[in-house]
Amino acid sequence: MRTQPVPLDTPTLLANVMSDVYPDARGRFGPFGGRYVPETLVPALDRLQAGVDRYLHDSDFLAELHSELDTWVGRPTPLTHARGLSQRWGAQVWLKREDLTHTGAHKINNSVGQVLLARKLGAKRVIAETGAGQHGVATAAACARLGMPCTVYMGEIDMERQAPNVGRMKLLGATVVPVTSGDKTLRASVDEALRDWVSDPNGTYYCLGSAVGPHPYPYIVRELQSVIGREAREQMLKMTGSLPDIAVACVGGGSNAIGLFHPLVKDRGVKLLGLEAGGIGTGLGENAASLAYGTPGVLQGTYSLLLQDENGQIRETQSVSAGLDYPGVGPEHALLMSIGRVKYEAVNDDDALAALAECCAVEGILPAIESSHALAGAKRFAHANRGTKILIGLSGRGDKDMPTLQRTVLKGLA
Numbered sequence: 021m022r023t024q025p026v027p028l029d030t031p032t033l034l035a036n037v038m039s040d041v042y043p044d045a046r047g048r049f050g051p052f053g054g055r056y057v058p059e060t061l062v063p064a065l066d067r068l069q070a071g072v073d074r075y076l077h078d079s080d081f082l083a084e085l086h087s088e089l090d091t092w093v094g095r096p097t098p099l100t101h102a103r104g105l106s107q108r109w110g111a112q113v114w115l116k117r118e119d120l121t122h123t124g125a126h127k128i129n130n131s132v133g134q135v136l137l138a139r140k141l142g143a144k145r146v147i148a149e150t151g152a153g154q155h156g157v158a159t160a161a162a163c164a165r166l167g168m169p170c171t172v173y174m175g176e177i178d179m180e181r182q183a184p185n186v187g188r189m190k191l192l193g194a195t196v197v198p199v200t201s202g203d204k205t206l207r208a209s210v211d212e213a214l215r216d217w218v219s220d221p222n223g224t225y226y227c228l229g230s231a232v233g234p235h236p237y238p239y240i241v242r243e244l245q246s247v248i249g250r251e252a253r254e255q256m257l258k259m260t261g262s263l264p265d266i267a268v269a270c271v272g273g274g275s276n277a278i279g280l281f282h283p284l285v286k287d288r289g290v291k292l293l294g295l296e297a298g299g300i301g302t303g304l305g306e307n308a309a310s311l312a313y314g315t316p317g318v319l320q321g322t323y324s325l326l327l328q329d330e331n332g333q334i335r336e337t338q339s340v341s342a343g344l345d346y347p348g349v350g351p352e353h354a355l356l357m358s359i360g361r362v363k364y365e366a367v368n369d370d371d372a373l374a375a376l377a378e379c380c381a382v383e384g385i386l387p388a389i390e391s392s393h394a395l396a397g398a399k400r401f402a403h404a405n406r407g408t409k410i411l412i413g414l415s416g417r418g419d420k421d422m423p424t425l426q427r428t429v430l431k432g433l434a
């Protein structure tokens with residue numbers, strides 16, 4: 021649904037961001053966020069909100085969460101000095117290594133936290149939706165670990181495209197339900213998951229995979245992913261003696277980026293840069309860059325920026341990276357962009373793949389194609405600003421991307 025842009029009181033919004041007041045009591049980040057859901061979902065969201073208030077910052081909950089993060093997920097993840105990239109780019113480049121987490125990407129931080137929360141709330145089963153399959157795998161793994169039955173909704177088309185992840189979810193004990201309605205991809209899967217949740221909101225917990233959706237999800241996901249930025253901030257201070265000049269992350273729904281940025285937002289001297297999927301061009305349908313090219317509107321329960329046509333029809337997105345291929349973005353990013361605290365740019369497919377190859381060759385690290393958008397954006401910044409200290413959120417590893425890399429980067433090497 022398309023709406024008129026809301027006029028913004030930028031100085032007040034910025035002052036609020038710097039004093040960490042968002043989201044407000046109505047689940048809003050300035051004008052963005054909120055809850056645009058059918059009446060039937062309101063009691064379930066209210067219950068979830070009550071659980072979040074009670075448990076998310078409770079010391080017993082946090083002790084259990086941190087024990088799982090340390091001994092099962094593999095936290096804290098290292099901060100690596102990227103010597104080769106630093107030399108080539110004329111910068112000091114540091115990589116926050118979410119690629120080294122269990123299951124290979126930052127998504128596990130969120131899944132393990134939400135499945136623990138589900139247990140606290142007395143849920144009997146967990147459901148999730150997945151597009152590329154990464155969130156489904158992370159949630160299936162967390163459910164197996166914590167003894168929760170898990171059902172994952174996945175579009176029929178996505179199941180074909182991401183067959184190895186379907187197998188991984190099944191091995192991890194999840195039931196994978198093919199979604200044959202609507203677009204047969206992620207958006208239809210969200211609708212199916214919501215339908216399931218409404219039918220038993222007390223017994224079922226819906227584990228959402230990015231910083232999107234109705235309140236309180238963008239808040240839950242931000243809080244659980246902020247472990248990335250808290251660790252990185254401390255590691256930068258300890259290993260380099262000061263904070264970075266800039267922190268850089270890729271943005272799909274925006275969970276790894278908000279996790280890195282949130283603990284740095286109040287550090288005025290640290291620039292923040294989010295990189296979206298620029299796909300093959302700037303036209304509608306040629307990319308997945310909702311902040312760079314989108315307009316305000318409502319998608320899946322939240323008011324944010326979307327890729328939609330002039331009638332408010334959501335448009336197909338395009339990106340070489342499945343994990344960034346989403347027509348919306350989390351509401352907190354929409355606010356941070358609107359008030360100028362974070363800058364967002366698009367990186368096209370070719371530049372992301374080139375950055376991936378460069379990182380492999382000189383760092384011995386195969387990054388996810390999603391994360392390679394952050395690398396390419398950081399490289400661009402380094403060339404325009406010589407000698408700066410750059411912190412890059414490396415959101416995941418690229419092993420899952422081998423089929424795409426066979427068709428692209430490796431073809432060029434043959």
Ligand SMILES: *Cc1c(COP(=O)(O)O)cnc(C)c1O
Nearest residue numbers: 272273274275276343390415416
């Ligand atoms: C899913 C995914 C992303 C995109 O999701 P965000 O919520 O924007 O972080 C980025 N990188 C990797 C490796 C992913 O799996």
